[in-house]
Amino acid sequence: MQLLSMIRIVLWSFFGIRKRSSHEADFAKVNFIALPFVAVIIAVVIWAVLFGAVHLLAGSASTAQGF
Template identity: 65%
Template sequence: MQFLRLVRIVLSSFFGVRKRASHEADFANVNFVLLPFVAVFLAVAIGAIIFGFVHLVADSTSAMQGF
């Protein structure tokens, strides 16, 4: 459950959609040692998803150019 709370904190900070009260409540009970590792892992995961999606779209459109 702690890991899911860390994921929620990191994702909400990536996208900037937190209210101040919930932000302060979460940071009162968070493990600050694991937070940077979760943040780096999620940043790499989101980057890999975006890269994979762009690669998939670019591959499919390059095959269609010759008709």
Template identity: 65%
Template sequence: MEFLRLVRIVLSSFFGVRKRASHEADFANVNIVLLPFVAVFMAACIGAIIFGMVHLVAQSTSTMQGF
């Protein structure tokens, strides 16, 4: 349950959709030591998803003739 809370904190900070009251409430109840590890893991996951999507699009358009 705490891991999901950390993931929610990290994702909301990535996208900037956080209210101040919920931000302060989450940081009162979370393990700060694990937060950087979850943030790096989530950044790597988002980067891998973006890389994969670009690779799929680039691969599908390279086989099309005439464009």
């Protein structure tokens, strides 16, 4: 359950909008040692999804130019 809470904290921080009361409530019960690792893992996953989507779209666009 704490892992899901840390994932939610990281995703909200990437988005940038958060109520102060929710922010304080989450940080009262979070493991600050594991939080940077969760943030890096989520950032890598987001990067990989974007990278894959760009390569998928760029690959399909290059095959359509041959006609």
